[in-house]
Amino acid sequence: MEFQINKNIVSMGSLEVITGSMFSGKSEELIRRLRRAKYAKQKIVVFSPSIDNRYGEKGIYSHGKESLEAYSVNSVNQMEEIMTENIDAQVIGIDEVQFLGEDVVRFCKKYVEYGKRIIVAGLDLSFRAEPYHPVPELMSISDRVDKLNAICTVCGKPAYASQRLINGEPAYYDDPLVMVGASENYEARCRRHHIVKHKEEEKGKILFVIGTEIDAGKKEVEENYREKFLKGKKCETLIIKSRINEFEENASEVSKNDFSLVDLRNKVGKAISENDCVFIRIIGGLLLPLEGYYSILDFICEYRKKSEIVIVAKNKKGLLNQVLLTVDLLKKSDLNIGKIIYKNGNDEKEHEEVLEEIKDITHLEYEFVN
Ligand SMILES: [Zn+2]
Structure with missing residues (x-):
């Protein structure tokens, strides 16, 4: 893990970046490297932005018990002042480097040129999962990056x-x-x-209506859902079916898929922006291709974070396996399943104990629609 201390290259200076999300152990790793330098009798200077004085002014906070004496600073100018008195330091450590702004890039470049070994720790991404400047800049000019998880x-x-x-x-x-x-x-x-x-994305919620078999009763369930939960709300229904269905002789009720995947995405985007709720009724199996090898399930996964799935099953004897397989497939794709709706029809109904069993296994609530 550690850089070899080679007398010839040590004078060249180096920059090491320790990065990753919160709770990934960045501070512990920084402290570990600084401790090792200290044991080797190297002079170290450690900085910690004062915004981060969670454990008092002295010492770097780390999520474990480890800590190390550090200068609490507000700006790179203060770091420069401290460096004038510590110019003989061989190793400079900086914790929570993301709080120090762009000036810290210049600081690091300068002291690397002076032959110092600089080790910085900081977040690479903000809570929005966007690059947290200046860490990306430091990563690109560094000699070594360790991204911890x-x-x-x-x-x-x-x-x-x-x-x-x-x-x-x-x-x-x-x-x-x-x-x-x-x-x-x-x-x-x-x-x-x-x-x-995103506030602007709040408007249209997507409900994927997925049946466990052909004619499970998706349309009726959808109508019932609208009546029950979405009275007075603006809703639209889109129908998605696999490429394979196009070859069916009588795709009568459903118009043919004469649009591409790109058109389909645009259509969904438009529906979300114009409605409170968009039902997307899936015709055909989840694993059937939509375009090329891209399946209906792949398409649903694009909307993973802003959609809910409603599973519709015909309430009839022997439904157990079909329902469990569908739930398993959706769960493995990490989709957000709302509930299972059993559509009552003319078939002999499944025992309630079986439905309870499914509930225990899947942790999904269920209800009936006539
Ligand atoms: Zn996760």
Whole structure:
């Protein structure tokens, strides 16, 4: 892991960047490297922006128990002043470097030229998952970058960005950085579970209506849903069917898919902007191709973060396996399933115990529609 201390190259100076989301152990790693230098009797200077005085003015805070004496500073100018008295330092450590602005890039370049080993730690992405300047600039001029991962608090996969939560809900893109009277916290999240809400996108919610078999009763369920939950709201229904359905002789009720994937995306985008709720009724199996090898399921996943799935199953004997397979496929794609709706018809109904069993296995609520 560590740079070899070679007398010939040490005078050249170097810049190391330790980055990653919150809770990824950046400060611990910075402290570990600085400690090693200290044990080797090298003179170290450590800076920590004073915005970050979570554990008092002295010492860098890290999420573990480790800490190290640091100069609490507000600006790069202050760092320069401190450096005039510590120009013999061999190693410079900077924690939470993202708070120091663009001047810190110039600072690092200068002291690397002077032959110092500089180690910085900081967030590479803001809570909006956008590059957090000046860390990207530091990364590109560095000799070495270590991007550390935290663990996603939702799924346990490697986390990619810091989720800002206000009163327990994902923050909006343009929420002010200080929110008076709100409880705020951060969690590490993977790409799938990192959510940045946009106020303009709130308007149209997408409800994908997916049947477990042909003629499950999607249309009736949708009408019922509108009656029950969306009275007075502006709704629109879009129908998506696979390329394969085009070859059917009587695709009578449903107009042919004469638009491309791009058109389809535009159509959905337009519907979202014009309605409170957009039903997207899926005709044909989820794994069937929409365009090329791109399946209907792939398309649904594009809207993962702003949609909910309603599963419709015909209430008849022997539905267990079909329902479980559909739920499993959707869950593995990390889609947001709302509930299962069983459509009562002329068929002999499934035992309620079976439906309860499905509820226990899938953790999904269910209801009936006649
Ligand atoms: Zn996750």
